[in-house]
Amino acid sequence: MICWMYPGQPVAFTDTYNNDPEFQKIALLCQGATGFNPLESDTSAPSLTRSVRLQLHGVSVSLYRSGLLMSQGAGPDLIAGHSMGIYAALAASGSIDSGTALALTCRLGVAMAGMGEYALGCVIGLTSGPLVAIAANNGVYIANHNTSRHFLLAGGRKEVAAALAEATVSGAFSVNLFPCDAPLHTPLIEAIAGDLRRIVAEYRFSEPRIPLVEHIGQTTLAAATIPAFLVDELCRPVYWETTYRTLRSRGVTRFQEVGAGSVLTKFNRWIDSDT
Amino acid sequence: MSDELIEKVKQMIIDSLRIEGMATDEIDADAPLFGEGLGLDSIDALQLVVAMEKEFGVVVPDAATGSTVFASVRSMAGYIGEHRK
Incomplete structure (x- = not known):
């Protein structure tokens, strides 16, 4: 059983995929949905904070890599997301389209960006x-x-x-x-939870076609539970080790990280060696 | 330090970091392990700390020591040679 894992916000921009026409398509989609072009990460959409641009860049890379894997005939039995990886994970599950994943990332990121330092x-x-x-x-x-x-x-x-x-x-x-610019995954986010709920309520979520396991209580998300989870996950910690162990216990034998870098793969390696 | 120890350190890196499809002779003993070279990071460093302790009984107490020890395979082998019992 294969699980695709979607990592959270990267700590730096990468231009690794800039010459790939498929990434260029995602970049155009991102620019259309948010004003930010991942091909010009340092200069594009200066009104967005670096944190929001990093989030958009991370989601763009994940969406690109999902498409690449799918075009090669690959597909997961389960999906899991870590932190801001949830938006690309939702797209991979079929609950939302790629443009919505980028728009949600941007709007929620902008709402949180006003919180301070x-x-x-x-x-x-x-x-x-x-x-x-x-x-x-x-x-x-x-x-x-x-x-x-x-x-x-x-x-x-x-x-x-x-x-x-x-x-x-x-x-x-x-x-x-x-x-x-935001205290991600802490109760401090609850101060703006109402704003975040109003943003999420503007979107429609379909039933995931591929089961998506969330990183707080390790439940499988459904169309009806996704909106609340998207706000809840910003107010509560990510429990990756528990999520990984749950996925293992549900029969996952192979994990594929779908994003920039390999941080989740390294966490999994540690957890295995710690067992 | 012996070539044998350098080979063991290379194999330990490949095994503990699960580097697939890499043989020991593909790792330059003098190349930097972090950034350029193998491109390791601090998550990998902690994995190597545990592997060194398990395989050689050698402790890397902190990141400051680690930055010297993990400069290259040769520096790791040198540290192990000095500290193992």
Whole structure:
């Protein structure tokens, strides 16, 4: 059984696919739906924040790679998305089309971009116990539980920086701070949840043709549950390790990462070695 | 350090990082492992830390040490040679 996995927002732009006519088609679609052209990531749509442009770039790459795989006759038995990977995952499941995936990414991203100055903090090496305490000490949240030793913190920039410093002192192997404009996957997003719900309510979601397993409670999404999930997932953490283990227990034997990079594949590798 | 140890380190990298279709002779012992070269990242680094401890009983205590140790296969082999019991 094969699962296609859709990663979240990349941390940098890539021009790897710019010369491929199929990616150029997706880029045009993105430009039409959002004003942002992934072929000109650094200069296109300057009114959008870097975070929103990165989100759109990530979804564009995933949509392109989905199309490429499908054109080769490949197809998944199950689909899973991590964080902002949900929009491309929904498109792959047949619930929405690619243009809607890009428009949703953009509109939700823009709505969150007005929240202020935040940061994400990647912590590698510590286990959950000490990191929960560090997050509490510094007033930040664990936004991603990726593996037993890979976590993402989210919160105010100063607070995340202080948490990363404490994590380093506590023995973290590696820490990295990424400035962003929204405290993704934290309860802080609930302040604008009404706006997000109103945006999502403007779209229609079909029943997924391929089962899509979500990353909070590991349920299979249905047309009726997708709108609430799209807002809920921005207010709650991603539980990737639990999701991966659930997919394994549901019979998945092969995972294909459909996006830029291979971060989910590396998380899965760690989880396997940790078992 | 011995060529045998360098070969073992290369094989450990291939196995622990599940690099498919790569043979040990395709890895340059002096090429950088991060960025250019094999293009490894900090997720890979932690996987290598655990693999080194499991296979050679050698501990890389922090990222600062890791950035020196994981500069290349040769530097990894050198660190293992110095620290293994």
